[in-house]
Amino acid sequence: MNNTYTDLVKQTFDFPQEGFDINEDKHLLFNGLDIRKLIDKYGTPFKLTFLPKIGMQVAKAKKLFNDAMKKHRYDGKYYYCYCTKSSHFSFIVEETLKQGVHLETSFAYDIELVKALLKRRKITKDITIICNGFKTRQYTKNIAGLINSGFKNVIPVLDNVQEFEDYKKSIRSKDPVNIGIRIATEEEPTFDFYTSRLGIKVKDVLEFYVDKIKGNSRFQLKMLHFFLNKGIKDDIYYWSELNKVLNLYCQLKKICPELTALNLGGGFPIKHSLGFEFDYGYMVNEIVSTIKNVCKKAKVDVPDLYTEFGSFTVGESGAVIYSILNEKQQNDRETWYMIDSSFITTLPDTWGIGEKFLLLPINGWEREYQEVHLGGLTCDSHDFYTSEEHINAVFLPKIDKAEPLYIGFFHTGAYQDQLAGYGGIKHCMIPSPKHVVVEYDKNGNLEDWLYAKEQSAQSMLKILGYIK
Numbered sequence: 303m304n305n306t307y308t309d310l311v312k313q314t315f316d317f318p319q320e321g322f323d324i325n326e327d328k329h330l331l332f333n334g335l336d337i338r339k340l341i342d343k344y345g346t347p348f349k350l351t352f353l354p355k356i357g358m359q360v361a362k363a364k365k366l367f368n369d370a371m372k373k374h375r376y377d378g379k380y381y382y383c384y385c386t387k388s389s390h391f392s393f394i395v396e397e398t399l400k401q402g403v404h405l406e407t408s409f410a411y412d413i414e415l416v417k418a419l420l421k422r423r424k425i426t427k428d429i430t431i432i433c434n435g436f437k438t439r440q441y442t443k444n445i446a447g448l449i450n451s452g453f454k455n456v457i458p459v460l461d462n463v464q465e466f467e468d469y470k471k472s473i474r475s476k477d478p479v480n481i482g483i484r485i486a487t488e489e490e491p492t493f494d495f496y497t498s499r500l501g502i503k504v505k506d507v508l509e510f511y512v513d514k515i516k517g518n519s520r521f522q523l524k525m526l527h528f529f530l531n532k533g534i535k536d537d538i539y540y541w542s543e544l545n546k547v548l549n550l551y552c553q554l555k556k557i558c559p560e561l562t563a564l565n566l567g568g569g570f571p572i573k574h575s576l577g578f579e580f581d582y583g584y585m586v587n588e589i590v591s592t593i594k595n596v597c598k599k600a601k602v603d604v605p606d607l608y609t610e611f612g613s614f615t616v617g618e619s620g621a622v623i624y625s626i627l628n629e630k631q632q633n634d635r636e637t638w639y640m641i642d643s644s645f646i647t648t649l650p651d652t653w654g655i656g657e658k659f660l661l662l663p664i665n666g667w668e669r670e671y672q673e674v675h676l677g678g679l680t681c682d683s684h685d686f687y688t689s690e691e692h693i694n695a696v697f698l699p700k701i702d703k704a705e706p707l708y709i710g711f712f713h714t715g716a717y718q719d720q721l722a723g724y725g726g727i728k729h730c731m732i733p734s735p736k737h738v739v740v741e742y743d744k745n746g747n748l749e750d751w752l753y754a755k756e757q758s759a760q761s762m763l764k765i766l767g768y769i770k
């Protein structure tokens with residue numbers, strides 16, 4: 303038989319590939335992990351975090367930037383910051399901290415998270431905390447609180463000029479306080495708007511610096527920040543925005559020697575299909591050499607480089623595993639496989655913005671395949687998944703009565719719980735699934751543990767006011 307699911311994958315992609323293989327039982331291995339065994343132990347549906355992937359990602363980016371800096375004799379440092387909003391879970395943030403990263407925050411409550419990390423002795427007051435976002439009064443107050451309590455490297459990044467007034471009132475520090483400015487970027491012409499609502503317009507930055515910051519002994523401008531909605535991509539928009547920011551950096555640097563940092567934001571892509579190709583090394587090399595060349599031409603020192611990768615840090619550590627409950631033939635051509643959860647509860651980006659994730663069966667690789675539609679348990683007509691990143695269809699093994707079919711969506715570790723809300727009430731009350739974490743123990747063996755059980759009906763009834 304040469305129309306098995308294994309044949310399909312091998313004819314379409316290079317397989318096996320980094321992170322994905324099958325074992326002798328024809329069961330999927332995810333980073334060497336036998337998912338079928340976890341299914342036997344925990345039952346589906348469940349979310350999975352494979353913690354070691356986080357360290358691999360951080361090490362990869364650090365190496366790429368440090369190698370490129372060495373190659374181009376770039377006289378600056380690279381700082382890897384983790385953007386907490388992509389996954390705030392303690393076991394995730396603490397894993398990133400083990401890799402020596404710094405942090406980026408987005409809202410007032412993030413500062414409470416930083417304080418909790420200090421209390422748990424996971425950080426010291428020397429860590430760099432980059433505070434981004436449009437700030438509420440509570441957020442600026444909390445940031446000022448961190449600085450006033452002795453955190454030495456907190457960098458509030460101004461989203462707008464008014465924000466600065468808040469810090470002037472609330473920060474009491476003997477030493478000058480470092481601040482950053484976020485530059486409002488232009489989006490691609492295909493996007494819904496031209497200029498980001500976040501940040502200060504490029505043409506207003508110089509004037510703002512000269513009028514408000516220069517000569518102020520309590521504050522100094524240390525960082526320029528920019529972030530493109532579409533992420534770091536080798537296209538004309540990325541390079542034109544980078545050059546715009548670099549020109550501004552060079553102009554400012556001549557009158558503001560304290561400006562030593564350029565924050566490239568987040569936006570490194572991750573693998574959403576076995577066909578994914580992105581040359582991270584080329585991209586980092588081009589970024590570093592472009593910055594070096596522009597600064598050399600302008601005769602100014604190069605900046606230290608900061609990134610705030612969210613998806614790249616945590617995305618590839620996550621997966622969601624489901625069983626196919628039933629097959630429904632709704633007309634001559636459309637076969638539905640019903641999953642034992644909801645895409646809205648577990649992968650809201652697939653429902654909300656049509657995001658694709660890497661989908662593979664856990665078993666059944668020796669069976670014939672067919673085109674299917676995947677359906678979630680809610681009554682929402684959009685609770686489905688019918689196309690992949692590389693093809694406008696979904697192919698999976700046929701159902702076999704001898705053994706249920708299990709499937710997994712991979713590289714789902716960023717933003718999905720934050721968007722769906724972890725716990726809480728859910729569409730049609732489809733619960734948040736259990737969450738399994740896998741990591742290495744002290745002896746270097748993989749161990750798994752249950753971070754959270756499936757959400758109970760009682761927890762929802764309580765929120766809904768049926769029980770106290």
Ligand SMILES: Cc1ncc(COP(=O)(O)O)c(C=O)c1O
Pocket residue numbers: 385388406434435529533567568569570610611612613614716
């Ligand atoms: C300011 C800022 N930094 C970093 C990130 C992280 O982006 P990503 O998860 O694509 O790396 C975001 C995402 O929205 C952001 O707005």
